Amino acid sequence: MELNLLTICYLIASVTFIIGLKMLSNPASARKGNLVAAAGMTIAILGTIFLYESEGQKLHNYAWIFGGLLIGAVVGTLAAKKVKMTAMPEMVSLFNGMGGACAALISAAEFYHIYELHKASPDTAFADIIPMGSYITIAAGAIIGTISYTGSIIAWGKLNGRVKDFSFKGQHIVNMIVLALTLAAAVFAYRSTVGTIYLPFILIGFFAFIYGILFVMPIGGADMPVVISLLNSFTGVAAACGGFLYDNKAMLTGGILVGAAGTLLTILMCKAMNRSLTNVLIGSFGGGGTTGAAGGKKEQGSHKEISLSDTAMVMAYANKVMIVPGYGLAVAQAQHTCHELEKILEDKGVEVKYAIHPVAGRMPGHMNVLLAEADVPYEKLLEMEQANDEFKTCDVVLILGANDVVNPAAKTDPASPIYGMPILDVELAKTVIVNKRSMKPGYAGIENDLFFQPKTSMLFGDAKKVLQDLCAEVKSI
Template structure:
């Protein structure tokens, strides 16, 4: 590679690292994303115009290359601008699946190139020799990319409601059989007859796609943030395989960063739910397993309702109000109305803060992104541990569409599927107002004991409409 191309790859790699570092803080995240995007653009342009192979041959078919870039850019930009915050998790899953599909297709193309290169050797009865190293990387990229692609598409369907949670009979045993089949076929690819290599290769592809489907299908709604981050790490590892294959430093760096960051995020999500990754993948909270029925067979008391006027009065004369955002806030697109309520309360001398649970919403960081869109000050967003320390001195907690992350059953009911999961301990506050459309269970399908506590009052209705009514009442006080 020439000096300019290597320098471009170095710049791209550095921007990925700097951008990822900036993503760790909300007020720098947007700029970090832009910096990494510029680095990617530099790497792409340098590859198109400066890359050449060992024989000196450069890329060709520029018409196809730029057509693909233009079409992909137009589709990606239009989709990103059009998507609602409620649909952000499924968009992330879909885009992640496209990354897995790219790694899968790269492996297919490179296997065909490799097999064609050594076909004359195979004709003499000689097995894989010099090509074995490349074949290992191709095979890893194929398996990981295929699982990521198929699993992400299923996750996308589950998040947008087109695919329902479904227990597969003997699903875990079937998954182990599929994994065993993938391993056996991979070994045969190396040790069997070279003439059978394409058959073994494409059989591995089919089993990997099937495994990706069955791997995600039974996982329930409450565990989807973990699944999204896990599949994201798979895509990163698959991309890193492509970097090894092409000896491309920037592709390798990007893949390693995505893979490692996704793995760390997966671990953090599991920690936030107080569950092992194995338990997430096998336990399947919220799946159609019969574990999470309405109320889990437990007798609940009566709940009490509160009016908009009484809620406004309660908050207007409070010293400290905590707002707990959840998926219901995103569904109603109520983040701007929420910010307006916050500003109005502060004008009346009320201290307002937000309690953010790590797995609130349907993907990691969903609530942070949602509130950032409404320009809510970052310093007002308190993580779970910090928020829990302030609830005992809080007068009113307003819960907007959150459910499982405030459910006291996680601490009090050993029979509950979410038992042991750290929650926002809102029951320590003086008054709790819960805004929901109805008394239906949350995304995990588990009824919330909090709704029946003496301190809790239910404020039914669409979050945006209720917040607008609260704002109007506060202005009239």
């Protein structure tokens, strides 16, 4: 009876995961979708704790279980509530890593369990104890989970600037070798006897650990969202391995669902940035950037600067101003100040709109979230196509910490690494004012011709500081 109830719990959970994902992909129902999936998850967890039976035995160690749940829930909630909106992507990466580590630990525990059961006869071949299918799932869970864990931690470190891009010549070959060693260790472990199983199993974990680091290390920061999404689907597969191991349908469906959806999402993200997945992983950006360097060496003209008061003047007397927010705005936490400037300008009868590039910020959709947080009305956020239609009617375009998404090289220079990426055609406007901290190239590491065009003026400084000063200046006009 109770086991049947548990089956129902898992069934409900699986269905809510599917419905939840479906609702999450539609703006109107997204928030509810998240709650639906969370409710399903709660049912599955409670069901497992109270109804699960294995060989007629209930689970025990309740104190440990609830202790773990409590610690995880408190820390998780606090971390998720405290994190700044701009740091959201690295938080997701971190949580993803936790999931991967969890899957790897489950495999390790299962491995240890099998070892304990058979340690009385150390000479038995491991292959005689468990069928190959089960062994593959255990090993795959350990390998994929570990890769996902170390990869996510590196991705987290890269996004918050603690880990720098690092690559060396022939790294792809080294990566391949490490991956091959991981698989070799897995095969070797299966061929070992129970008594000698320890070393190969530790080697599996060790090589997978190294591979996760090497896998993410050379990939450029701008491509991190794609990598996180990919690692996300890895963790899904690792979770599904656990589902296979325990013949648990909720884990299996949830894991595979995320594995498949995550892979598709990775591809969609690549498309939004007009990059191919292989390109991201092999890394033309991150691999030292031979193409990027070539673009950067090109002789540039001189740029001109504009003062704050001139900027304020130009904007206050414009009919229509388009703001192009980029990562610089996000880093400076300037979304609220930006909204304030927008209101002041509107009071002066200036029409203000925002042009949002699909990959503005650090992740697709990231900028929309940030501006929504600052109460910017939704109608003011234009998507790229709409914005490109409107630029020619704009008097002023104010670019806040965006660079690659307004780089005309994407259209004109086939040698540029971002060639072919859809960009915002800001040069159609009458005046372009670019706020940046310095002339340093953006994430793709390439120069931007836009900054040297006659209609472009540079306004250097931290986005927040500049916007605050602009607010004051415009007010006083």
